[in-house]
Amino acid sequence: MIRVELAKLFRRPRTYVIAGLLCALPFTVAVFLATTRIPPPPGQGGAFLSAVLSNGALYPAAAMALVLPVFLPVSVAVLAGDAVAGEASTGTLRYLLIRPVGRTRLLVAKLIALITFVLFAIAAVLVTSFLTGLALFGAQPSTAVTLPADVTSLSGVTITPAGLVLRLAGTVAYIVVSMLGVASIALFLSTITESALGAAMGALAVLVTSQVLVTLDAAAAIRPYLPTRYWLAWIDFFRDPVLWRDIERGAGIQLVYLLVLLGAAWANFMTRDVTS
Amino acid sequence: MISTRDLTKRYGRTVAVDGVDLEVREGDRYGLLGPNGSGKTTLVRMLLGLVFATRGEIEILGKPVPRRVTEVLPSIGALVEGPGAYPHLSGRANLKLIDAAGPGGARRDRPTRIGDALERVGLAGIDRRPVRAYSLGMRQRLGLAAALLRRPPLMILDEPTNGLDPRGIREIRELLTELNHGGTTVFLSSHLLPEIEAFCTRVGVMDRGRLAVQDELAALRAPTGRVLVGTPEPDRAVAVLDGRVEGRDGQLLTVRHPDPADLNAELVAAGVRITEIRPERRSLEQVVMDATTTSSDRVEAP
Numbered sequence A: 001m002i003r004v005e006l007a008k009l010f011r012r013p014r015t016y017v018i019a020g021l022l023c024a025l026p027f028t029v030a031v032f033l034a035t036t037r038i039p040p041p042p043g044q045g046g047a048f049l050s051a052v053l054s055n056g057a058l059y060p061a062a063a064m065a066l067v068l069p070v071f072l073p074v075s076v077a078v079l080a081g082d083a084v085a086g087e088a089s090t091g092t093l094r095y096l097l098i099r100p101v102g103r104t105r106l107l108v109a110k111l112i113a114l115i116t117f118v119l120f121a122i123a124a125v126l127v128t129s130f131l132t133g134l135a136l137f138g139a140q141p142s143t144a145v146t147l148p149a150d151v152t153s154l155s156g157v158t159i160t161p162a163g164l165v166l167r168l169a170g171t172v173a174y175i176v177v178s179m180l181g182v183a184s185i186a187l188f189l190s191t192i193t194e195s196a197l198g199a200a201m202g203a204l205a206v207l208v209t210s211q212v213l214v215t216l217d218a219a220a221a222i223r224p225y226l227p228t229r230y231w232l233a234w235i236d237f238f239r240d241p242v243l244w245r246d247i248e249r250g251a252g253i254q255l256v257y258l259l260v261l262l263g264a265a266w267a268n269f270m271t272r273d274v275t276s
Numbered sequence B: 001m002i003s004t005r006d007l008t009k010r011y012g013r014t015v016a017v018d019g020v021d022l023e024v025r026e027g028d029r030y031g032l033l034g035p036n037g038s039g040k041t042t043l044v045r046m047l048l049g050l051v052f053a054t055r056g057e058i059e060i061l062g063k064p065v066p067r068r069v070t071e072v073l074p075s076i077g078a079l080v081e082g083p084g085a086y087p088h089l090s091g092r093a094n095l096k097l098i099d100a101a102g103p104g105g106a107r108r109d110r111p112t113r114i115g116d117a118l119e120r121v122g123l124a125g126i127d128r129r130p131v132r133a134y135s136l137g138m139r140q141r142l143g144l145a146a147a148l149l150r151r152p153p154l155m156i157l158d159e160p161t162n163g164l165d166p167r168g169i170r171e172i173r174e175l176l177t178e179l180n181h182g183g184t185t186v187f188l189s190s191h192l193l194p195e196i197e198a199f200c201t202r203v204g205v206m207d208r209g210r211l212a213v214q215d216e217l218a219a220l221r222a223p224t225g226r227v228l229v230g231t232p233e234p235d236r237a238v239a240v241l242d243g244r245v246e247g248r249d250g251q252l253l254t255v256r257h258p259d260p261a262d263l264n265a266e267l268v269a270a271g272v273r274i275t276e277i278r279p280e281r282r283s284l285e286q287v288v289m290d291a292t293t294t295s296s297d298r299v300e301a302p
Helices: A002-010 A013-036 A056-067 A071-090 A092-097 A103-137 A161-192 A196-215 A231-238 A244-271 B040-047 B069-075 B091-101 B110-120 B136-148 B166-181 B193-199 B234-241 B260-269 B284-291
Strands: B002-011 B014-020 B029-033 B055-060 B063-065 B076-079 B154-158 B185-190 B202-207 B210-216 B223-230 B245-249 B252-256 B276-281
Touching (some): A002 A103, A002 B091, A013 A056, A056 A071, A056 A103, A071 A092, A071 A161, A071 A196, A092 A103, A092 B091, A103 A244, A161 A196, A161 A231, A161 A244, B014 B040, B029 B166, B029 B193, B040 B055, B040 B154, B040 B185, B076 B136, B110 B136, B136 B154, B136 B166, B154 B166, B166 B193, B193 B284, B202 B284, B210 B284, B234 B245, B234 B252, B260 B276
Parallel strands (some): B014 B210, B029 B185, B076 B154, B154 B185
Antiparallel strands (some): B002 B055, B055 B063, B223 B252, B223 B276, B245 B252
């Protein structure tokens, strides 16, 4: 079943369209930066953006900071919202279930396909932005990478390229976990409604509300528990030494969301009448 | 093969299926008749474990459903409320996915399996066009092919000839007859009387969630004990039969009499000429009319 879900994922043109759009955003930003050479002032604008002008090898990190807050969660919510509700509306859900595919198996396969999509999309963004960065900004001598001052607050700290790769790997893992939180919200809604659009919309509503509350001081009491609170904590991977506190908390919160919502999705799906 | 006891499904305050005791035996060609909205589809969905019953029991192939439905489903080929397919993929690709999704059958034999199924439903020549471009009849055939993939001993088909033209309906009927002769039990539901009458050996009639009638088609259509007599001299015939004539419609008389042959001899002996004579049988339509109360998609003013 997992293989079937992956085949469905990679045989759908929309998978590549979404990945292409995700890659296009950092590329567009890079073109503007490279032609004008106007960096955002340190501390404002996307993280890493002022640093990439001097070192194109950091551009993948900047690209992550660009797609993470909105673009990536939207695409994950759309795909996860479609996961069960979309099958219901094409009439294929009932045929899968009587094939028979166990309901638990189906949910697990859907989740694995979603994780695969997130990895695929991130890999596409990393590769294209790395190439873009090198082509448009050039690289420093490859023996050492200087971490940008606006992130580390200590200018001039250097790490090895291998260190950079490790930190990027940590970033990818953290982002996958964050996106799993989004996916579990949308997947849960997808088992409730037959409208894929409704499920995606519901998940986005949760995320937008969370984003607004994160910035609201009056909501400080619940802030640590909001799903989007620690989304940008992966930037701490680029501090020296790595600042683990927020990363750990963020991953913990996402795992709790994942477990609770997947449990709810499972419980709902197992007992639901499939009338589509 | 299938038996249910007091099977009931309630959605809120509406009762979709109400105390149904279904009995489908091995080798049957069972036709479930009933108007739209009479609960046929809900019943079929409960048999397949898609919808959970409010009350009652289901047993298929000797196993309780939905508790052990995963053991039963591999032996069932089903079509539920129209075919379902991924519109952006070709028919063949759709069958490959559905075949790969579940248990049973070697991967190596998959192309043969799919080829056979497509041939049986008359889609052997389909090309790489996506299902999006298929006609309703082609989709229906594709759905049937999916149900046939595993050569299941039991087929549960909800409105299998939906969207097919008369020739297509006939082809499917012949296919199902052939399968039935090969030992497959066929359970189909339809709101089309002629379809059931032409194919089935056993009939159930649903009316507003209840199974109003369930019997052999031959028994339902047994002679009524009356004989239809056509004669150019109806007045003479009435005089001869003296009180046994129950109805008269021009030259056609309805006579209460157990045996058409004896009646024929009696009339001819009396010198009455006969143009036709045959036992009266209830039509399936009459059976359904007697069993059902009102059309369920009719909404009367309170």
